[in-house]
Amino acid sequence: MIDDKSQGIEINCPICKEKHQYSLKVSKSHVIHNMFNGMDTSTKYIRVRRVFICPKEKKEFQATLKLPQHFGEMIEDVKVNNDQQREH
Numbered sequence: 001m002i003d004d005k006s007q008g009i010e011i012n013c014p015i016c017k018e019k020h021q022y023s024l025k026v027s028k029s030h031v032i033h034n035m036f037n038g039m040d041t042s043t044k045y046i047r048v049r050r051v052f053i054c055p056k057e058k059k060e061f062q063a064t065l066k067l068p069q070h071f072g073e074m075i076e077d078v079k080v081n082n083d084q085q086r087e088h
Ligand SMILES: [Zn+2]
Pocket: 013, 014, 015, 016, 017, 018, 020, 054, 055, 056, 057
């Protein structure tokens, strides 16, 4: 089972030095809890590097995101919705 959830994120833009809002689509799968027997059940943070587009300068930049991965879930994929930025 995979959940696709959109979440907003604020990035400090290295190009224009302002903050921009982006929408991330995070795909998570749910892991059967039995697989975690004897393992740490705390929230882990995973790092992903993605390309963002500065809406002011129309230039791409890379930023590293830190996303929480809770007990019982596995982050499969993270997509940046750069298109949505232009609609707002
Ligand atoms: Zn910018």
